Amino acid sequence: MATGRRVSRVASLIKREISQMLLNDIKDDRVGAGMVSVTDVDVSGDLQHAKVFVSIYGTDEARAETMEGLRSATPFVRSELGQRVRLRRTPEVIFLEDRSLERGDRILHLIDQLKPLSSSMDEEDIGAEE
Known part of the structure; x- marks a missing residue:
C-alpha cells in the first residue's frame, strides 16, 4: 500500500x-x-x-x-x-x-435568475414598511 x-x-x-x-x-x-x-x-x-x-x-x-x-x-x-x-x-x-463544471454553471445560472425575484421582494417589503 x-x-x-x-x-x-x-x-x-x-x-x-x-x-x-x-x-x-x-x-x-x-x-x-x-x-x-x-x-x-x-x-x-x-x-x-x-x-x-x-x-x-x-x-x-x-x-x-x-x-x-x-x-x-x-x-x-x-x-x-x-x-x-x-x-x-x-x-x-x-x-x-x-460534469461538475456544467452543474456549477447551471447552479450559477439559477442563482442569477433568483436575484431579480429577491430584489423585487425587497422592494415590496420596503413599500409595506412605509
Missing part, C-alpha cells in the same frame, strides 16, 4: 502526462470533437487503478464521440504512461466524464 502522499504525487504526475497526451499524442479525430481537459485523477491506494476525470465542452454528440475516442485510446494511453512514469506496474486507466 502506498502512502497518501505518494498516491497524490502519482495522481498529479498521471494528470500532467495525460494532459500532454491529449494535446500532442492522441491522434484520434473523435477526441478532438469536443474541447477536453483533465480535471482530476483518482489513483487507488495500491496504485493499480487510475480514474481519469475529463471535462468535455461541446454538444452532447461531441461529448459522446469524445468519450468513445478516449475509451478506444485507453491502451495507447496506458502504454505511454508505462514509458513516461516509472512505476512497477502501470495502473489500469479508466476515463470518466466530469
Whole structure:
C-alpha cells in the first residue's frame, strides 16, 4: 500500500502526462470533437487503478464521440504512461466524464435568475414598511 502522499504525487504526475497526451499524442479525430481537459485523477491506494476525470465542452454528440475516442485510446494511453512514469506496474486507466463544471454553471445560472425575484421582494417589503 502506498502512502497518501505518494498516491497524490502519482495522481498529479498521471494528470500532467495525460494532459500532454491529449494535446500532442492522441491522434484520434473523435477526441478532438469536443474541447477536453483533465480535471482530476483518482489513483487507488495500491496504485493499480487510475480514474481519469475529463471535462468535455461541446454538444452532447461531441461529448459522446469524445468519450468513445478516449475509451478506444485507453491502451495507447496506458502504454505511454508505462514509458513516461516509472512505476512497477502501470495502473489500469479508466476515463470518466466530469460534469461538475456544467452543474456549477447551471447552479450559477439559477442563482442569477433568483436575484431579480429577491430584489423585487425587497422592494415590496420596503413599500409595506412605509
